[in-house]
Every structure is written in C-alpha cells, then in structure tokens.
C-alpha cells in the first residue's frame with residue numbers, strides 16, 4: 231500500500247499524540263517550606279516493610295525535632311524541609327526500633343511530571359556507608375500493589391548508586407531499559423509484587439553520601455500512559471539551574487523533557503504492560519526506614535555491613551551517632567500535569583492527621 235503524504239502526516243501526528251510535550255504541562259502543585267507540613271501526612275503505624283523503625287506522628291516529630299525546617303542547597307538558613315531520625319538515643323535491639331518519619335502527600339496523582347529538588351538524603355558516615363539505612367523517595371496508590379508503586383530514589387546498606395523500581399499487580403513486564411543510560415542495568419523485568427522490576431544505576435552521585443557531597447540535585451519522573459522515566463541532574467548541572475530558576479511559579483515555562491537527555495532509568499510499558507491499568511492515584515512519599523524486608527534481609531550478605539555487627543538491628547540500636555547524616559532536606563517538589571481532558575488527574579486523599587509540624591530547627 232502506498233500512503234499519500236496527507237495520510238503519512240496523519241500517522242505521524244497519531245504517533246506523537248500519546249507523548250507528553252513540554253507545552254502541555256502546567257504546574258499543578260508545588261510543595262516547599264511554605265506548605266509541606268500542611269500538605270503531607272505523617273504515617274505512624276507499624277512499618278509495613280517490617281523495619282526496625284518507630285514512625286512517629288507529627289506532634290512527636292515536632293517535639294523531638296525529627297521534622298521541621300533547615301538549610302537547603304548545602305547552605306545555612308531554613309529554606310528546606312527537614313525529615314530526620316533519632317541519632318542521639320541508644321535503643322533496644324528487641325524493641326520497635328529507631329524513631330524516624332514517613333510522610334505522604336494528601337493529594338494523589340495519576341500521570342504527570344514530578345520534579346523533586348533534594349539537597350540532602352539520608353546517609354551514614356563515611357566509615358559505615360549507609361549500613362542499616364533504607365531511605366526512599368517514592369509514590370504509591372491504594373490497595374497495594376494493584377495501583378502500583380514507583381520507587382524513585384531508594385537503596386540500602388553499602389549501596390553506592392540509586393535503585394529505581396516499579397511494583398504492580400500481576401501482568402506487567404518491562405522488557406527492556408530502552409532509552410536509559412547504558413550503565414543502568416535491568417535487574418528484573420516482572421513488576422509483580424514485592425520484588426518488582428528494578429533498574430540498578432551505576433552513575434556516581436545518584437545516592438547516599440556522594441549525592442550529599444555535591445549538594446544533592448533534582449530527581450525528575452515523567453509518568454505517561456506509555457512509560458515511566460526517571461532522570462537525575464546533579465546540583466551544579468545546567469538543567470538543575472534551569473529547573474530551579476523562576477521558583478517554578480505558574481508563569482514560569484514548564485520543563486521540556488525533550489531537553490532532559492537520556493533518563494537514568496526508563497520503564498517502557500509497550501505490549502507487556504499497560505501503564506494506565508497498573509498505576510494510578512499515587513501519593514508522594516518520603517521515609518527513612520532501618521533494616522526490615524530489604525536492608526535487614528541482605529545485611530549478612532553485605533560484607534561491609536556484616537563486619538560492623540551480627541544483625542542490622544544490633545547495629546542500628548547501638549550506634550545512634552552513625553545516623554547523624556540520616557536526614558532528608560527537600561527544597562521543593564513540583565508536580566506538572568497535562569491539561570487536556572483525560573490526561574492526568576489529581577485527587578485529594580482523606581486527611582489522616584490534622585496536626586502539622588511548624589517549627590524552626
């Protein structure tokens with residue numbers, strides 16, 4: 231069959247119709263020190279991942295200075311949102327665990343572009359690496375895993391670079407890392423359940439103390455109906471400067487992901503995974519866990535950590551000072567969505583906790 235040029239043009243238009251373009255995005259939410267603690271809820275139940283962690287509520291976090299404001303961008307001041315852990319008290323290995331915080335946005339999102347400017351992430355000392363720690367910046371929907379989970383920035387123990395993972399209900403297989411930087415490796419392709427489909431990165435500065443040494447940077451996630459892509463831009467990169475300029479206000483131009491270059495990780499749905507049927511209504515979440523289903527389970531096979539103590543819990547209980555750097559400093563998280571009907575939606579979750587933490591560290 232020979233197609234006329236008109237038909238070819240129509241086909242070309244159809245091919246790009248599902249792809250997000252810069253001009254389509256508009257800023258729908260910006261979270262920063264002005265509103266973070268009124269828009270994120272503290273989760274204070276038992277850790278669903280069985281960690282050695284005592285997640286405290288907003289009031290307790292406030293009183294113990296585990297959440298508040300501190301200097302962002304590696305400088306002084308109180309520009310950033312601080313989410314920390316107890317790095318003072320020795321705890322009992324048989325107890326609930328070390329005090330920490332886990333917060334989730336009250337609003338939930340389906341598709342969009344999420345731009346997180348993070349100045350510092352939880353890390354251990356140079357000597358201990360991040361042994362015992364399991365920090366994560368992630369998003370997830372109701373009735374896990376049927377609405378999916380996107381782990382944007384996550385890792386445990388002596389891991390040196392970021393691990394990006396999706397978790398879904400059955401029937402979502404990511405077959406390749408098409409488009410991601412060559413150093414990123416697909417660890418597992420089936421996104422079902424607690425193992426999920428993971429991509430292990432190998433880029434310096436994407437995780438832990440190396441991330442912090444450069445003043446952190448920007449993690450950006452683009453979630454469309456066809457793919458979920460994650461980029462990392464170090465603090466001093468041109469893209470970070472561009473994304474931070476203008477304060478991301480409504481009149482600033484939206485980011486243009488076509489200029490972002492190759493993502494750190496890319497999960498292309500294709501015929502083996504319908505992104506729309508496996509991911510929806512995600513709340514943005516930051517937490518710092520200890521041990522549990524990941525950091526605890528692999529403790530004995532992590533030579534560097536296993537040399538420090540017999541179990542993850544023993545190490546975390548006895549060494550509060552090792553966690554002095556185990557805090558998040560978040561400059562902002564901006565959420566952009568496409569504005570056409572049916573493209574992206576934000577829903578407001580029911581309020582879990584009406585307390586908000588408002589104090590200066």
Ligand SMILES: *[C@@H]1O[C@H](CO)[C@@H](O)[C@H](O)[C@H]1NC(C)=O
Pocket residue numbers: 294315316317318319329
């Ligand atoms: C350490 O423990 C004491 C006594 O329980 C408590 O008052 C204090 O808030 C704790 N410190 C932190 C940082 O959690």
Ligand SMILES: *[C@@H]1O[C@H](CO)[C@@H](O)[C@H](O)[C@H]1NC(C)=O
Pocket residue numbers: 475476477478479480481482483
């Ligand atoms: C909003 O962003 C634009 C474009 O970057 C900038 O010119 C303007 O000053 C910003 N306005 C505010 C109030 O920050």
